[in-house]
Amino acid sequence: MGERKLEDGRQSHMKHPSIKDPAILIVILFLAAVGAIIGVQLITSLGISANTSIVGAVFAMILARIPLRQLIKFRSIHSQNLVQTAISAATFGAASSLILPIGIPYVLGMEQLIIPLFIGVILAMFVDALLLYKFFDTKVFPAKEAWPPGIATAEAIKAGDEGGKRAKYLLSGIGIGIVGSIFKIPMSAFGVAFIGNIWALSMFGIGLLVSSYSPAVFGLNLDDYYVPHGFMIGAGVVALVQVLVLIFKKNKQSSKKEEVYQVKSTKEIGQGFGYGFVAYATISIIMAAAGGLYTHMSPVMMIGFILFAAIAAFAHELIVGIAAMHAGWFPAFAVALITLIIGILIGFPIEALAMLAGFSACTGVAFADMGYDLKTGFMLRGNGKDPHFEKEGRRHQLFAAIVGFSVAAVIVLFTFHHYFSQGLVPPINHVYAATIQSGVSSDIAVHLMLWAIPGGLLQLVGGSSKQLGILFSTGLLLTNALAGWAVLIGIIIRIIVLKYAPKQEQNMTIMAAGIIAGDAIYSFLSSIVKIGK
Numbered sequence: 001m002g003e004r005k006l007e008d009g010r011q012s013h014m015k016h017p018s019i020k021d022p023a024i025l026i027v028i029l030f031l032a033a034v035g036a037i038i039g040v041q042l043i044t045s046l047g048i049s050a051n052t053s054i055v056g057a058v059f060a061m062i063l064a065r066i067p068l069r070q071l072i073k074f075r076s077i078h079s080q081n082l083v084q085t086a087i088s089a090a091t092f093g094a095a096s097s098l099i100l101p102i103g104i105p106y107v108l109g110m111e112q113l114i115i116p117l118f119i120g121v122i123l124a125m126f127v128d129a130l131l132l133y134k135f136f137d138t139k140v141f142p143a144k145e146a147w148p149p150g151i152a153t154a155e156a157i158k159a160g161d162e163g164g165k166r167a168k169y170l171l172s173g174i175g176i177g178i179v180g181s182i183f184k185i186p187m188s189a190f191g192v193a194f195i196g197n198i199w200a201l202s203m204f205g206i207g208l209l210v211s212s213y214s215p216a217v218f219g220l221n222l223d224d225y226y227v228p229h230g231f232m233i234g235a236g237v238v239a240l241v242q243v244l245v246l247i248f249k250k251n252k253q254s255s256k257k258e259e260v261y262q263v264k265s266t267k268e269i270g271q272g273f274g275y276g277f278v279a280y281a282t283i284s285i286i287m288a289a290a291g292g293l294y295t296h297m298s299p300v301m302m303i304g305f306i307l308f309a310a311i312a313a314f315a316h317e318l319i320v321g322i323a324a325m326h327a328g329w330f331p332a333f334a335v336a337l338i339t340l341i342i343g344i345l346i347g348f349p350i351e352a353l354a355m356l357a358g359f360s361a362c363t364g365v366a367f368a369d370m371g372y373d374l375k376t377g378f379m380l381r382g383n384g385k386d387p388h389f390e391k392e393g394r395r396h397q398l399f400a401a402i403v404g405f406s407v408a409a410v411i412v413l414f415t416f417h418h419y420f421s422q423g424l425v426p427p428i429n430h431v432y433a434a435t436i437q438s439g440v441s442s443d444i445a446v447h448l449m450l451w452a453i454p455g456g457l458l459q460l461v462g463g464s465s466k467q468l469g470i471l472f473s474t475g476l477l478l479t480n481a482l483a484g485w486a487v488l489i490g491i492i493i494r495i496i497v498l499k500y501a502p503k504q505e506q507n508m509t510i511m512a513a514g515i516i517a518g519d520a521i522y523s524f525l526s527s528i529v530k531i532g533k
Helices: 022-045 053-064 069-075 077-107 111-135 148-162 164-182 187-192 198-217 227-248 252-261 267-290 299-327 332-346 350-362 365-380 387-421 428-438 442-466 468-478 481-500 502-532
Strands: none
Touching (some): 053 069, 053 077, 053 148, 053 365, 077 387, 111 267, 164 187, 164 502, 187 502, 198 299, 227 267, 227 332, 227 468, 299 332, 299 365, 332 350, 332 442, 332 468, 350 428, 481 502
């Protein structure tokens, strides 16, 4: 098609599809509603949230083949990008950003806090998406990094548009991904090994294996000593410092280079941090006021809660975003548990802890999902060759995501009572509730501080480019031996291919994207079947 083969890769004379187009908007609204319903159903019944980006892209491709004038526009890969962005936002938003957090006060028997928390997490979800939009394609979250699910979706859309050799490798990968998933092999982890940063992914795989085999090899469960949690605290603190250094580092040469090659400069990060902190602090105030937390805390404790919630939201967002960018997996719920444990150690009352747990669990998910979708769009628009067209397309993606998130909010508002009344609550909520009710001892604080030291050192040694500490801690928190082996075996194969057949690197990447897509498709379809049963 003409949009793919333009002189110098420039597309400025093209007009990017928009959700203002009635046909595109109707399809987006319909798929967003379907995605939100699926997301809520999966998270409450199975405890998982499916990646529906590929599903949305495939649906748009099917529409493009229907011989109706209004549907011809879906032949555009950019229209397909808007569709997959919306359904992905609606699915993750409804499941992980909305219904999961408000299930925490319900499990604790504090139904009066559900609506105040619901208002807070809706606002936080939109702030999450806006901040990723602000941070994307900066030094902290470069567009050139992996964002593996985003690559998988982009390659699927490209293969559907171009066919030929690309489609052959993608379909082969999808077949491998589906077959492997049938045998319970985490194929997304295997596929990610061919795409992400080798150093970061190696630490991710090692972390998965260490956490899985520690009970058998060393005779101890790392969770009992809060080793994963301490590692992540240390790595997260150092990562935050590394980001601040990037923001305030005075390097004129670097800044000029960014202005040329990136749509956004590092200045955007500083602005984002300022706006984001104010936004999260404001949301914390709104939740505290609406939930009546001021009746349970002194003015000093209230100020402490507001500041801690805002800082925790930022730290959580940073950690989840880095893990998602490099590995395509992120420990959102585990990191929220860390925030909760620290809140208990500080001494916040139970009502404040319920709100804090929900607020922390919400932040980061929409941030990561937005990163995946913008990566897809970035690839489809020519990897930034035309800054003007890239900026325009990214803005339209943001609008599509906002529609998806809005639909998710409406769906959850009208369905959460129905699910909760039947006992359908995300399983992780019971973990948060049990932690709040049981409390934590001073021994746990010692363990956290002790293990934070090696976590911080590992992150410091790897630097901001390799993110060794964050990814190793992510592996420790997730605990999945098969995924660990899949990642490390994939990395070994990748190194061999790069050494002996470097010309096959692009084909290897396309096939890896297919493997991730195949795993996502199988996971989605098998989940739907389980719900049906």
